[in-house]
Amino acid sequence: xxxxxxxxxxxRDLNETLHAQAENxxxxxxxxxxxxxxxxxxxGLDAPIEVTVKGHTGYYCGGMNKQATINIKGSxxxxxxxxxxxxxxxxxxxASQYAGATGHGGLLVIKGNASSRCGISMKGIDIxxxxxxxxxxxxxxxxxxxxxxGDAGDALGDSLYEARLFVRGSVxxxxxxxxxxxxxxxxLEILADLLEKAGADAKPEEFKRYGSARELYTFKxxxxx
Amino acid sequence: MTDTxxxxxxxxxxxxxxxxxxxxxxxxxxxxxxxxxxxxxxxKRKVPHFDxxxxxxxxxxxxxxxxxxxKCETKVTLGTRFAKxxxxxxxxxxxxxxxxxxxxxPAKEALGRGATLAGTSTTTGDGGMxxxxxxxxxxxxxxxxxxxxxxxxxxxxRADAIEIVVGQGAKPGGGGMLLxxxxxxxxxxxxxxxxxxxxxxACRHPDWTGPDDLEIKILELxxxxxxxxxxxxKIGGARPYFDTTLAVxxxxxxxxxxxMQGGTAATQDVFIENVGQPILACIRESVRAxxxxxxxxxxxxxxxxxxxxxxxxxxxxxLGADAVAIGTAALIALGDNDPKWESEYNALGTTAGxxxxxxxxxxxxxxxxxxxxxxxxxxxxxxxxxxxxxxRVMTLEAQTIARACGKNxxxxxxxxxxxxxxxxxxxxxxxxxxxxxxxxxxxNTSY
Numbered sequence: 001x002x003x004x005x006x007x008x009x010x011x012r013d014l015n016e017t018l019h020a021q022a023e024n025x026x027x028x029x030x031x032x033x034x035x036x037x038x039x040x041x042x043x044g045l046d047a048p049i050e051v052t053v054k055g056h057t058g059y060y061c062g063g064m065n066k067q068a069t070i071n072i073k074g075s076x077x078x079x080x081x082x083x084x085x086x087x088x089x090x091x092x093x094x095a096s097q098y099a100g101a102t103g104h105g106g107l108l109v110i111k112g113n114a115s116s117r118c119g120i121s122m123k124g125i126d127i128x129x130x131x132x133x134x135x136x137x138x139x140x141x142x143x144x145x146x147x148x149x150g151d152a153g154d155a156l157g158d159s160l161y162e163a164r165l166f167v168r169g170s171v172x173x174x175x176x177x178x179x180x181x182x183x184x185x186x187x188l189e190i191l192a193d194l195l196e197k198a199g200a201d202a203k204p205e206e207f208k209r210y211g212s213a214r215e216l217y218t219f220k221x222x223x224x225x
Numbered sequence: 226m227t228d229t230x231x232x233x234x235x236x237x238x239x240x241x242x243x244x245x246x247x248x249x250x251x252x253x254x255x256x257x258x259x260x261x262x263x264x265x266x267x268x269k270r271k272v273p274h275f276d277x278x279x280x281x282x283x284x285x286x287x288x289x290x291x292x293x294x295x296k297c298e299t300k301v302t303l304g305t306r307f308a309k310x311x312x313x314x315x316x317x318x319x320x321x322x323x324x325x326x327x328x329x330x331p332a333k334e335a336l337g338r339g340a341t342l343a344g345t346s347t348t349t350g351d352g353g354m355x356x357x358x359x360x361x362x363x364x365x366x367x368x369x370x371x372x373x374x375x376x377x378x379x380x381x382x383r384a385d386a387i388e389i390v391v392g393q394g395a396k397p398g399g400g401g402m403l404l405x406x407x408x409x410x411x412x413x414x415x416x417x418x419x420x421x422x423x424x425x426x427a428c429r430h431p432d433w434t435g436p437d438d439l440e441i442k443i444l445e446l447x448x449x450x451x452x453x454x455x456x457x458x459k460i461g462g463a464r465p466y467f468d469t470t471l472a473v474x475x476x477x478x479x480x481x482x483x484x485m486q487g488g489t490a491a492t493q494d495v496f497i498e499n500v501g502q503p504i505l506a507c508i509r510e511s512v513r514a515x516x517x518x519x520x521x522x523x524x525x526x527x528x529x530x531x532x533x534x535x536x537x538x539x540x541x542x543x544l545g546a547d548a549v550a551i552g553t554a555a556l557i558a559l560g561d562n563d564p565k566w567e568s569e570y571n572a573l574g575t576t577a578g579x580x581x582x583x584x585x586x587x588x589x590x591x592x593x594x595x596x597x598x599x600x601x602x603x604x605x606x607x608x609x610x611x612x613x614x615x616x617r618v619m620t621l622e623a624q625t626i627a628r629a630c631g632k633n634x635x636x637x638x639x640x641x642x643x644x645x646x647x648x649x650x651x652x653x654x655x656x657x658x659x660x661x662x663x664x665x666x667x668x669n670t671s672y
Contacts, residue, residue, distance in 0.1 A: 011448065012448070012452070015448045016451065019451070039441045039444055039445065040441070040444050040445040040448045043445050043448055043449055044378055044382075044445075044448060044449030044450075046378070058441070059438070059441045059442075059445070060432075060441065060442070060445040063445050063449070064377075064378040064381070064449055066378065078432065078433075078438070079432040079433070079442075079445075082431075082432045083373060083376060083377070083378070085377055085378065097432075098431060098432040101431045101432040102373040102376065102431055102432070104377065104417070117431070120431040120432070121372070121373060121427065121431045123373070123417040124417060139431075140425070140427060140431075142416075142417050142418055143417055159425070161418055161419070161422075162418075162419060217405075217419070217422040217423060218405065218422065218423050219260065219263075219402075219404070219423050
């Protein structure tokens with residue numbers, strides 16, 4: 001285990017060290033201590049390493065991640081795992097706004113609650129939230145899966161494209177062009193897999209599925225809001 | 226109207242200036258279709274522009290340089306504030322961001338070829354970076370847009386600069402559109418969206434909201450790219466003084482300022498013609514912001530929106546810009562709206578020079594299309610050659626003017642070299658009206 005102490009090294013040195021890890025590095029386990037809410041921790045990683053952040057993080061922790069597994073032993077600030085391409089980011093606490101925004105791939109697990117705009121414009125990422133999510137989540141979400149074990153706030157899935165949304169609890173309101181859809185066997189299979197990967201204690205049958213009504217896919221006067 | 230039954234002369238029919246034929250036609254079109262007009266390009270209305278400024282030249286009080294002989298430098302370096310590797314260009318004319326999707330792959334390739342031959346940069350657009358564009362562009366600026374279509378860290382790291390697009394002159398406050406006709410398999414795959422649907426590009430970024438957030442976003446981008454490449458911030462001509470101030474505060478290396486004449490691939494005509502300011506009205510305010518911050522020339526200013534000639538380049542630089550960017554003009558150089566396709570433009574209900582339905586993907590010139598048959602009409606090698614020629618002519622023209630003003634570098638052009646032909650231009654650019662030492666709003670003067 002390699003330890004990087006942010007009380008002693010600068011953010012630039014920390015990220016430079018992690019960026020220097022190659023595909024075949026044997027230094028695969030890293031620990032970051034004293035993050036103290038710093039921004040851009042462990043962003044842009046591109047190696048199969050495991051990084052554990054012991055504390056809370058600021059904006060964009062794990063941003064644009066590829067391959068790496070990042071564990072945040074605390075809560076995460078806005079934009080955690082934004083535009084993630086692959087790998088895994090697990091947050092023990094809560095996540096602020098825009099968690100997993102525009103993510104193309106990989107798995108984001110939030111064991112607490114997520115704030116507003118969780119999964120905004122997601123493009124293939126899988127997000128599992130053990131708790132609740134805030135308003136305008138999955139806004140313009142294009143593809144991937146958003147699983148919410150708790151409740152969803154207002155305007156879920158507004159202007160949704162092809163992302164799948166699964167919610168176990170209540171949905172305060174659906175956004176424009178988002179509708180409840182039939183839960184078919186293939187969806188239960190996807191859910192079961194994601195819940196297992198995320199260590200979430202929930203049964204697929206307890207969820208409802210939401211998706212795009214596809215009424216906004218072409219410009220016409222009836223679509224004007 | 227006078228009754229002519231008794232043989233008295235009739236009053237001449239007069240068209241209303243308010244309800245003109247084009248206005249009435251648009252009312253009828255709207256009534257028939259129920260949807261607003263969508264088109265490409267920038268503002269077509271006449272607005273105060275660089276044509277309303279003149280250079281004074283030199284005589285006894287100023288000493289000129291010999292045209293074509295004495296040296297007049299054109300090189301420019303962008304991104305000197307924080308980036309380890311600023312962009313060094315042979316000329317201060319760059320190619321503005323235009324998307325793959327809006328343009329065909331060969332057209333993007335031609336922009337890269339032409340810019341590279343001329344020693345300048347080109348820019349990606351909404352939809353991501355293509356290999357042919359990267360491969361043919363020696364200096365490629367990667368746009369970081371609200372939609373994040375095709376956005377990935379690998380392309381970010383292989384870019385020579387990053388341009389965070391906050392807005393553009395054609396539609397400050399508006400997002401982009403790419404209609405289904407142009408969503409080919411390849412475009413759909415790059416954007417991770419179903420083929421054939423009408424796409425919206427978001428009007429604001431998904432993971433930051435204000436200048437304080439933007440500062441942190443820039444930190445993240447710099448960390449991911451190891452502080453190597455310059456970060457530009459592109460703004461539309463909305464409130465240039467405040468927007469420039471905030472862009473600098475957020476940490477920009479370069480501010481890109483786009484006036485309302487700047488083109489878009491597609492948006493509502495009402496937006497293009499009624500939102501945003503002409504570039505002439507924006508440059509002075511942006512330069513003033515940089516000067517007030519003590520950052521003029523430290524943070525470089527690139528201006529765009531209606532740049533057509535070397536005279537426009539020289540005037541923009543005399544007003545305080547470090548470089549310019551061209552979009553529409555570059556497309557015309559490639560062959561867009563060429564009269565040789567007139568019969569086909571006619572078949573589309575338009576004429577060469579007026580064709581702006583780029584979103585429909587039926588461009589006879591094969592540039593603003595994803596139709597494989599139309600794309601075959603466009604040769605990227607020839608297109609690149611033409612663009613290089615045009616860029617070099619613009620630079621020669623700007624040098625000609627600079628030498629006439631006694632300047633041995635385009636950057637040495639200054640406001641004092643200019644006069645304004647109209648009150649409007651004088652007021653907007655704060656350049657004295659020709660024959661006077663006065664402009665509207667000049668301190669300690671009155672009308």
